[in-house]
Amino acid sequence: MLLFSKSKSRTVHHYHDEREKDSTGDGGDEAASTSLTVWTKSLVFSCTGFTVIASDGALAYRVDNYTGRPGQTVLMDGSGNPIFTIRRRKKLGLLDYWLVYEGEVCKYSNKEKIKPVFCVRKNISLRQTKVDDVVAYVYCGMSEKRCMYVIKGSFTHRSCKILDESARVVADIKKKEAMPEGASFGLEVFHLIIKPGFHCRFAMAIVLLLDQMYS
Template sequence: MTKVYPNAASPLPQVCGGECRELEADPVSAVLTVWKKSLIFNCDGFTVFGADGRLVYRVDNYMFRNKGEIVLMDALGNCLLTVRRKRLSLSDSWTVFDGETADNPRFFVRKSANLLNTKCVASVTSAGGGRSKNEMLYEIQGSYPRRCCTFYDDKRRQVAEIRQKESSIKGVDFGADVFRLVVNPGMDAAAAMAIVIVLDQMYGSSTARFFLTN
């Protein structure tokens, strides 16, 4: 069986045609392999490996937990960020908090409803904390179901990318459950992973969304 975690020497493949530009990883960029699977039995979640194959982040969604809340943890199980859905929002909208409390919102992620900008799938805005509330931080363009998304900051600089992962073994396909998250300097990798979690709720499988909206 081919390994899910990355080979540090493997290149970043171009798999999305003209819709996604090739992102050449900076020497200090974080190149993560995201596996849409929890390491704990009977849990839905994510397992994220670094370029050296070590566990970096994990998400373990227990069925008995708050169904509108997802916790991003480090390799030791410490809570880094908490993602919560806005229940009364007219749009598909989520808030990302520092740690496990609801006292320190970091940013908001909203599903795009702009019919004039069909490339945009979600927008990320500030929750305050030194910046104006609802100030634009990032725009995500592309297609999450195809694992082909580009993150742009407020100056239109490409700061992160979701891209399909190819196996080094010919004929072996990881499918949509294993993909790369490349985060360039200047963007927090944990924040990028939190955005991935929200995108999965917005555009992922109906089974995953069911657990968090009912």
């Protein structure tokens, strides 16, 4: 396994530091996981996107897209401050991959100066029939030499796990249970459960990537 440069290593572990506290208020609490409720709707009229609610009922994250399937998506906090910019790219052939930048990056930004923090590649294997199959790989920066995380399961069925290099589950995507009265939430509302030590913002960015890959 190849080693990262010191600068890249610090950037990567910024999102996987047990001492770091998340904007949701309990992302750094080692006693319990953080549970977010994700709704695949924007609160802004005529927009598509996501609304993410923390366990205390506060607005944690949001995505407001003014076009149906944008080539670029910005993840914001509850106040509308940009956290990550996600861009879809296609290499030669049929291989799709996505670049994740810190903050808001417009399409006219200098690509030589602004480098992506993560690269996520969709698994195009024909063996995506088992529940535990890999659906995507997460790499540092533009390099695909070292896989930091893998995502397994089925985002279509809202049943996914994010695993680190030691195969430890750091986050789960799960269906939201039906109401006692029998009303079902369907696929529009689901849970994102983040284990202690894994950054909530990065977990939510992965949800956006999976939605673009498999919805």
